[in-house]
Amino acid sequence: MKRLTVLAVGAHPDDIEIGCAGTLARYVQEGHKVYISIVCRGNAGTKHLSAGEIVKIRADEAKKAAQIIGAELIMLGFGDGEVFHNKEYLTVFIDLVRKTRPDVIITHPPEEENFHNDHFITRQLIIDASIWATHKNLDMKTKYPPTEVIPSLFFFDQYVSGFAKRPTHYVDITSTMDIKKRALLEHKSQMEFLKELFKMDFSEYVELIARLRGLQCGVQYAEAFCQLSEYPRIRPYRILP
Numbered sequence: 001m002k003r004l005t006v007l008a009v010g011a012h013p014d015d016i017e018i019g020c021a022g023t024l025a026r027y028v029q030e031g032h033k034v035y036i037s038i039v040c041r042g043n044a045g046t047k048h049l050s051a052g053e054i055v056k057i058r059a060d061e062a063k064k065a066a067q068i069i070g071a072e073l074i075m076l077g078f079g080d081g082e083v084f085h086n087k088e089y090l091t092v093f094i095d096l097v098r099k100t101r102p103d104v105i106i107t108h109p110p111e112e113e114n115f116h117n118d119h120f121i122t123r124q125l126i127i128d129a130s131i132w133a134t135h136k137n138l139d140m141k142t143k144y145p146p147t148e149v150i151p152s153l154f155f156f157d158q159y160v161s162g163f164a165k166r167p168t169h170y171v172d173i174t175s176t177m178d179i180k181k182r183a184l185l186e187h188k189s190q191m192e193f194l195k196e197l198f199k200m201d202f203s204e205y206v207e208l209i210a211r212l213r214g215l216q217c218g219v220q221y222a223e224a225f226c227q228l229s230e231y232p233r234i235r236p237y238r239i240l241p
């Protein structure tokens, strides 16, 4: 297969590590180019720190996690709870697609499997942007030339609220589970915050879900995905690792 470009888009720092870091690490190991894009700064992810303090910490954590995975990080810099489907956001998302020119996009699942508006609006923005990125003459101030291809698109398991009953694809992440865990553990501030907020240990959670998905497909650890099976995103070959 040719060298692919993969774009993983998550609303907040840590969403990507929880959802698909094992798969991204496998893409990297197989010689493909991986971008991780995070929409929000993570400014609301604290009970104790100022916005300025937490934003700096979370950017630093996201950078270290992306380095462990071997991905290039692109922070879009919007505020937590402020993801809207409007022209401003669509322009930024179209430029994200035009800059990275992905063959594959991985993002959040649909609204019914999602408890958080930042997540499912991010999902809709990247779906729409990946179509409009191919069109010229848009009445938007974009910085990059149109793309050629509408990419394949997959949704990861949304933690706690959204597990696809019948995933369309599984990826064996037994060999990259250690990378996934180490990348997740870099998000120390978020893990502490979520422990306070939901009384949940996210490293335990990630281990459980990866093991469950592994049991379902006969390996030690796996990540599960649903494909957006719509024209023209379908390929006559497997594009996930």
Ligand SMILES: [Zn+2]
Residues within 6 Å of the ligand: 011, 012, 015, 116, 119
């Ligand atoms: Zn999130």
